[in-house]
Amino acid sequence: MSSNPSSWFNLDGLLIRPRWQRYLLALLTVAVTIIIARPLAKYLDLTNIVMLFLLAVVFVSVKLGRRPAVLATVASVLAFNFFFVPPQWSLAVSHIQYVITLAVMLIVALIITHFMSGFREQASNAALREQQTLELYRLEKIAQETQVQIVVERLRSSILSALSHDIRTPLTSLYGLADSLQFTTTNLDAKTQDTLDALRDQVKRINNMVNNLLEMARLQAGSLQFRKEWQPIDEVIGSSLKLLQAALSQHRISVQIPEDFPLLEFDALLIERVLCNLLENAAKYSPPHTDISIRAQLLNNQAEISICNAGEGFPEEKLEQVFELFERGKSESTIPGVGLGLSICLAILEAHQGSIKVLNLATGGSCTCFYLPLGNPPSILTDELPTGLPKL
Numbered sequence: 354m355s356s357n358p359s360s361w362f363n364l365d366g367l368l369i370r371p372r373w374q375r376y377l378l379a380l381l382t383v384a385v386t387i388i389i390a391r392p393l394a395k396y397l398d399l400t401n402i403v404m405l406f407l408l409a410v411v412f413v414s415v416k417l418g419r420r421p422a423v424l425a426t427v428a429s430v431l432a433f434n435f436f437f438v439p440p441q442w443s444l445a446v447s448h449i450q451y452v453i454t455l456a457v458m459l460i461v462a463l464i465i466t467h468f469m470s471g472f473r474e475q476a477s478n479a480a481l482r483e484q485q486t487l488e489l490y491r492l493e494k495i496a497q498e499t500q501v502q503i504v505v506e507r508l509r510s511s512i513l514s515a516l517s518h519d520i521r522t523p524l525t526s527l528y529g530l531a532d533s534l535q536f537t538t539t540n541l542d543a544k545t546q547d548t549l550d551a552l553r554d555q556v557k558r559i560n561n562m563v564n565n566l567l568e569m570a571r572l573q574a575g576s577l578q579f580r581k582e583w584q585p586i587d588e589v590i591g592s593s594l595k596l597l598q599a600a601l602s603q604h605r606i607s608v609q610i611p612e613d614f615p616l617l618e619f620d621a622l623l624i625e626r627v628l629c630n631l632l633e634n635a636a637k638y639s640p641p642h643t644d645i646s647i648r649a650q651l652l653n654n655q656a657e658i659s660i661c662n663a664g665e666g667f668p669e670e671k672l673e674q675v676f677e678l679f680e681r682g683k684s685e686s687t688i689p690g691v692g693l694g695l696s697i698c699l700a701i702l703e704a705h706q707g708s709i710k711v712l713n714l715a716t717g718g719s720c721t722c723f724y725l726p727l728g729n730p731p732s733i734l735t736d737e738l739p740t741g742l743p744k745l
Contacts, residue, residue, distance in 0.1 A: 372420070379413045379421035383428040387436055394437055402437050403458050406430075410462045414469035422470065426462035433458065520563050528556040562693070568626070572700040579623070579704065583616045583730045586624075586649055586658065593628035600633055603641040604662075609648040616730040617656055623701045624725075628660075630694040631721050635662035639718065654727050655707075661720040666713035675711060698723065 370378075386409040390402050406429035414422035434444055531553040541549070587610050594606065635645045643663040650657050667675060676699045679692040695709075702709050702723050709723040 375417040375421045376424055379417055379425040380428055382409050382413050383425055383432055385409075386429070387432050391436065399433075399437060403433065406433055406458070407462055407465060411465055411469055414466045415473055418473075419466060419470040422466040423463070426459065426466055429462060430459045521560070521567065524556060524560045524563060528553065528560060531556055568697055572697065572704070579620045581618050581620050581705075583618050584621060586610070586614065586617055586656065589619075589621055589625050590628060590647060590649075590658075593625050593632060596625075596629055597632050597636070600636050601645065604636055604639065605642070605644045607644060607646045609646070611649070611651075614649055614651075615656070615727060617725050618728050618730070619705055619725060624705075627698045627701050627723060628658075630698050631660045631723075634694055634721070635660055638662065639664040651727070652724070655724040656727055657722055657724055659720050659722040661714065661718060663718040666717070666719035667711050669713070672711055672713075676709070695721075 383406070386405055390397075390405050393405075394402060410422060410425050410429055413425040417425075431444070435442065531549060534549055587608075590608060590610070594601065594608075632645070632647075639645065639662040645660065645662045648659045648661070650659075676695050677692075678696050695711075699709055702725070705725055707723060707725045709721065711719060711721050713719050
């Protein structure tokens with residue numbers, strides 16, 4: 354029972370009240386009708402008084418349901434007989450016409466109750482059907498949108514994969530030819546040597562873009578195989594720095610990894626790809642001869658690997674969008690790239706139950722931080738791990 358008395362007079366939701374409350378409200382409605390009708394009995398005929406009671410029955414039928422309306426009907430007939438039909442203050446009937454009036458009043462009230470309850474049930478059923486129809490329409494729309502999205506993603510992945518495979522073979526041959534020309538041809542003048550270097554660098558850059566396209570297609574298609582193993586993160590950081598030695602040659606690199614940093618479970622090749630993409634971005638978007646720092650630390654139940662660099666940082670309005678496909682920090686940037694590196698990083702890390710974010714530093718520059726779950730490495734690995742591993 355509600356502790357708030359005013360809630361008894363709230364007309365919304367009366368049908369969901371307990372049955373005894375609805376019966377009590379039905380009797381209360383009849384009592385209110387009696388209070389209203391008594392002063393009017395001096396000015397109205399009995400037929401008009403009957404209409405007031407019928408109006409009360411209609412109200413109870415609509416708001417409280419069929420059974421409370423039947424109770425209100427019986428109570429109205431008895432109240433009309435007791436308070437208004439001569440002799441008053443008695444249930445006795447002095448004339449046959451009043452018997453007919455009471456009988457007609459009972460029958461009409463019951464008929465009204467029946468029809469009003471039926472109308473209310475039909476209205477409720479219609480509202481329920483409308484709600485179900487709207488829900489079905491919404492679910493069908495969602496299903497259609499999902500199906501279209503799946504088809505679009507499959508088509509895009511197929512196109513990316515086909516283009517990547519078709520372009521990769523001639524690019525590999527072209528890169529090999531440029532390398533051969535550079536190392537087999539002697540006595541080249543400076544201009545020709547610069548042209549060969551530029552040719553090889555451009556072919557390498559395009560080849561990296563194609564590799565990114567192919568890897569993104571594999572990630573989206575779910576065809577990339579994972580080989581997760583428990584291993585130290587510093588080894589993968591070291592191999593990534595070695596691969597990008599030329600690209601990072603004009604920057605000062607610092608690495609901070611605690612001596613007791615735990616083993617992590619990941620696919621070494623894929624996490625190496627993440628590190629290479631992030632380090633390459635740091636080198637491309639920071640001025641020459643500036644610092645690039647790599648730091649590993651524990652944060653709650655995760656390992657945080659952050660790569661920070663100088664430069665302008667990310668546009669504030671694109672801090673969340675930079676992980677979308679073909680999205681770049683600056684749309685009109687002269688720095689080469691197609692906007693796939695961070696998308697690939699996000700897909701790889703999500704496959705490892707990890708995450709990634711970018712942020713701008715108050716002192717200038719930016720940091721890209723990715724997170725891997727700590728987990729519980731097998732004790733045999735931690736016991737056999739040699740102490741004093743060299744740090745980069």
